[in-house]
Amino acid sequence: MHDEEYMQQLSLGIDTAFDALVFRYHKPLFGYIYRLLQDEKLAEDVVQETFLKIYQQGQKGFVPDQFKPWMYKIATNTCKDYWRKPASRLEYVTDQDIEKAGQVHHIIDHQLERQWMVESLNQLSLDYRTVLYLRFYQDFKYSEIALALDLSINTVKTRIARGLKQLENILVTDERKGASGNE
Structure with a gap:
């Protein structure tokens, strides 16, 4: 069944349709956020908030033309809302342990090159990072x-x-730093 059909069912009060959407999109949405x-904790909160907004819109009878981009728009805007909250930003962004926690969290990702890429991506502005992650x-x-x-689209x-x-500039710079540090 198509996502839009699940939203149509949700608009008719069939809550199991929402369960199907959560099952289908929780993991990829969490990864993106x-x-x-x-x-990790903040990402899970944003995922839950995103699904809550989807559920509420479905209950109101809204059915998007294309579900997936609409859902990611909600998620992205929810992330932007987080960045606009000064208290939350101070609590999370100024904490120097974020970098360490990010590295420890990815124990599953034993590939150093992948971690290097993610760290490099995180040096980009949110506008560039967002489009690259989605793409x-x-x-x-x-x-x-x-x-x-x-x-x-342009x-x-x-x-x-x-x-x-x-x-590319970040990766080249990091590579040069690594090469000069090994001599």
Whole structure:
């Protein structure tokens, strides 16, 4: 069944349709949000808040034309709301343990190169990071990214190109630092 059909059922009061959406999207949505926020507990809270908003919209009878980009738009905006809250930002962002916790959390990811890439991506601005995560980690098409972030396709293409260029510069710089440190 298509996601939009589940939303249609939810709008008719069939709550099991919502369960199917949560089952289908919890893991990829968590991965996307975690990559943006680098905090496991906060990412889980944002996932729950995102699904709550989806449920509430479904109960009101709203059925999006394309569910997946709409859902990621809600998730992205919820992350942006977090960044706008000064108290939350101080609690999480100024904590120097975030970097260590992020490294420890990825015990599953024993691949140092992957961690290096994630750390490099996290040096990018939120605008560039978001489009790159949606494109390369969530496998979104440009049109889906545009819908999810409420941007034009040209803006999406520009942000991806600029983000990749900045990422390349970061990786080259890090590689040079590593090479000079080993001599």
